[in-house]
Amino acid sequence: MKKGIGILILVFALLLSACGSKDAIVISGKPWTEQFILPHLLGLYIEEKTDYKVTYQEGLGEVAIMTPALEKGDIDLYVEYTGTGLKDVLKEDVASGESSESVYKRVKKGYEEQFDVTWLEPLGFENGYTLAYMPDQSYDASTYSDLAEVSTEEKIVFGAPHAFYERKGDGYEDLVDVYPFTFADTKSLDPNVMYEAVKNGEVDVIPAFTTDSRIQLFELATTKDDLEFFPKYEAAPVVRQETLKKFPELASILNELAGKISEEDMLKMNARVDLDQQKPEDVAKDFLVEKGLIGQ
Secondary structure (H helix, E strand, O other), X not given: OHHHHHHHHHHHHHHHHHHHHHOEEEEEOOOOHHHHHHHHHHHHHHXXXXXXXXXXXXXXXXHHHHHHHHHHOOOOEEEEEHHXXXXXXXXXXXXXXXXXXXXXXXXXXXXXXXXXXXXXXXXXXXXXXXXXXXXXXXXXXXEHHHHHHHHOOOOOEEXXXXXXXXXXXXXXXXXXXXXXXXXXXXXXXXXXXHHHHHHOOOOOEEEEEOOOOHHHHOOOEEOEOOOOOOOOXXXXXXXXXXXXXXXXXXXXXXXXXXXXXXXXXXXXXXXXXXXXXXXXXXXXXXXXXXXXXXXX
16 A cells, blocks of 8 residues: 555656646757857746746757657757758758848748747857868868869878768758869767867867857868858747747747847857866856846
8 A cells, every 4th residue: 555655756756747847848959069058048038037947958969850859849949050951951952142031031941830939039150161171281272172182192180079060951962062182091989079189180170150269269270162062050039839838938039139149259158168167057157147138
């Protein structure tokens, strides 16, 4: 009898726990610095402006993991980049020189139709790609085309995160289809160590993120995507429409952050985590307080 009562109490406790988790907005992110900061930035702002509760699933995975998690309701929102959504998720091409506004409208429409997920307004910065290398090489390339030409003459090793090799539309295979690279070798690297790898000469070229402070720290040479292979990568919250129905203030609250984070702001926040070893949640809070978006 006592055993039966104990089981009932355990089941009841689990049910309460499940109900409690459903009452919280689950914010997630990808496994690299910027994406460790942004969930806390959104979460702290939500908690400041509403009575909603927030929980975090940090560093959950790359887009191939994040999209199904969002669609299934395992998470409620995270920050995605328009170009990633359009090419890697929706598998749509981007016209040369297509505007940020056009890419945003297309990706918003596609997510709503396919996943019952919507894009809120962009946060104000773009985090795109630049092919970067150490400037002490025998070559001096200012564009992707320059690098492609050099790769036919020099033994250049390309290093990138594993996910970059798997991406369709804006990943490695498509990149070498557009630009005639002939790399001597390719290596798969954790995104958090690829900058050290190029600095230490383990690889020669990496697809660096334009808001990553380590470009400046290591004084890497960067190149221009002269054939406009990569689309625009504006950062914006993506959220389940079911979540917006359950938390009716959420969209308007998060849209108050639209245009509030510049590329310079994001670079500084990333640097505080990467270089100064500060906690992402502390950096996010300091930014919001300094901008007058939340109280002390």
